Amino acid sequence: MAILQPVLLSGGSGTRLWPLSREAYPKQFLPLVGDATMLQATWQRVAALTDAAPIVVAGEDHRFLVAEQLRQIGAPTPAILLEPVGRNTAPAIAAAALQAMANGEDPLLLVLPSDHVVRDEAAFQTAVRAAMPAAADGMLVTFGIVPTAAETGFGYIQAAPGDGVRPVVRFVEKPDAATAQAYLQAGGYYWNSGMFLLRASRYLDELQRFRPDIVATVRAAFAAASRDGDFIRLDKAAFAACPSDSIDYAVMEKTDAAGVLPVEIGWNDVGSWAALWEVSEQDTDGNAHHGDVIAIDSRNSYAYARRLVALVGVEDLVVVETDDAVLVARKDKVQQVKDVVARLKADARTQAVLHREVHRPWGSYDSVDMGDGFQVKRIKVKPGARLSLQSHARRAEHWVVVRGIARVTRDNDVFDLYPNQSTYIPIGAKHRLENPGHEPLELIEVQSGDYLGEDDIVRYEDVYGRS
């Protein structure tokens, strides 16, 4: 049997779950259901099937999140293919196929979005194993979800009669309600899950047949890729020239080798807050709560709380409370959440893109308080990590260590600070912060000055290539 090569697609920017999901930290990196993030859960359900390290296709901005989250759960070191720009799934999977074949193998690619929920892992694993022979024989297998409702938000796949993997009759776009109802009653129609099992070479061959332009540009981008540790950066100019297309349009709807395996695996694409409510555990009133929530006389609602959220007399609502934004939406109108994000973007507001806690390769910072001429940040630095050697023209900084060890460079001095020790970085001083210890470093930074923007920084040296 051929090697099974997981390919995790992590390209989503996830505005539909705003304010929890932000462009800089989208849905796949959040623990929306359970303790693991959705990316981690995606790997965990695959790990039982193969010893191969995953190939992850992700955006440049998310590279450290991918690496860190997979490291946290002890996944084998992945190959992380970085897209300089998003070009949809057909090019992404082509790049993954090239990477998978780079050492002369021709494995079966198990292509999985990294932001879906699969409740029944065993059924999922059984399904993958069941699809492997057909895929090994050259079929391009998609997993079709047995519908449980007349859902109008998904595309459908009509399957030929039969058992196991069977030929696809046709792909159909998102139907209207009546058509969806007819599909549900007729049977033989399945939700298009975006999960595939296909031999790497077969995919590239079929893509070559229908979209040689995509194959050519992806080959060029892959050939000119630069490697940086586990990161494989597709060449920017070449990849930018690649047309954007989905695997469905580019290959699956055109090839005569398309197969579908109907599955019942507790799948949910968590494509909206309403979907998240559906997959979350609900109490007897139909409420699903995350965090500190008090519900009085309330039903069928979803609430996500960082602090305290009190619901009084409400029904069919979604309430999501984060450090810097609160969403209150009717559950049947949650598709309009994207309009909020669009408006925030139009106004160039940070809440569209960033969380209040901002992640960096070395750790994170969170602006916990701000006032006239000052700002307070909580800064976390990972063990062994170091920030760039930098200076600021218009602000001074006070650092108070509250956990771990800080190695401080301040002009010509280098010294270590332990919990409850502090130091002062004057305006203009060249300074660097690093964590020489084995546990996380946390410190409180009080900035003062007449301008406190992130862009008041001169970087002299940076281990993450940002100077």
Add this chain to the structure above:
Amino acid sequence: MAILQPVLLSGGSGTRLWPLSREAYPKQFLPLVGDATMLQATWQRVAALTDAAPIVVAGEDHRFLVAEQLRQIGAPTPAILLEPVGRNTAPAIAAAALQAMANGEDPLLLVLPSDHVVRDEAAFQTAVRAAMPAAADGMLVTFGIVPTAAETGFGYIQAAPGDGVRPVVRFVEKPDAATAQAYLQAGGYYWNSGMFLLRASRYLDELQRFRPDIVATVRAAFAAASRDGDFIRLDKAAFAACPSDSIDYAVMEKTDAAGVLPVEIGWNDVGSWAALWEVSEQDTDGNAHHGDVIAIDSRNSYAYARRLVALVGVEDLVVVETDDAVLVARKDKVQQVKDVVARLKADARTQAVLHREVHRPWGSYDSVDMGDGFQVKRIKVKPGARLSLQSHARRAEHWVVVRGIARVTRDNDVFDLYPNQSTYIPIGAKHRLENPGHEPLELIEVQSGDYLGEDDIVRYEDVYGRS
């Protein structure tokens, strides 16, 4: 004409507007409509009528708020009568009457709750002037609000036919909907606003007639009161022995001297979030917003935002977002907000009583961040104010001044810190913070230690009498 003596009742604890209103900082101290707080607005609408300084009846815990808020708007220095326990309006007004008569005068008391909205100040002032002759002649005048709806949440006053101040036929309890509708159609029924105009001696005489027990205990509490600057502390034991009763029950419903002046003054008692929505300016969709709110496809809702609140597809909702709690309630169920507060109290949670920003006689502190073994506070100290000389057994403190001047006492040293300077208070060190300057002092305090509770404090000396 007799002197007009304003008496502002500030006894409310305001749980119905939680989470904005908290026991330690209730509704009358908040700027719910406009820039002034409701107490300030109450004074401002009276100021045009009289040169007399107000008498304020308030709870012990609110004394600095009353003094500070009236000082801010340049009100003449008030006499602040402090109730050691709440005993409802009959005793409170009796104490105010004694205070008003203390120097031999017998003024007309204009008794006003300090947490109502009056939109038409001119009409209010005209009404007060119109009621003065009747009150001077010995009538106990109440202001009856001409009803604009069949409201079931208020008591009603039936007036005798006539013009101006006329005799009260009867007081009626909150009616059911049909009765309220009948009152509205019949005319001659007015909402009981809780505002009164009555000669001090007349009120005490009538109270003596019907409730001599109340007069006796209030006289005792007033005679034994201790004076502390502008504060007049009613004697605790004596006042605690006073029966609790309202002026309506104790006097107005029994006396034959009750009069009512119907008024149309844009009155609202702001007794709930729904009432606040009613008196707030609404956009064409019927939404009333305070702060940073984005509303998409939403109607007839009230939103109060400290950060960003986004409403999507909602109707008839109240959304209130504060530093440590978010309320989402149906507008017609807001009476149940008190159930949330009751549950928080039962669980001894601070959100029932305190805001995240806690007010103290010397200023305020706000816990802006907290983590394992540390806490960050923003501390504000008023000009000339000083905290107690104190020490902590289990925490050290770092102070970074961001505004104003800090005079620091640390064991045997006393020194001044200016913006961008910092100091360190070790565990156990006797220390004091004061603001010797003319502008507010702000500093960031980083506490570290294994226990960070407010009760880890030994006070050696305190100008506010707390040591």
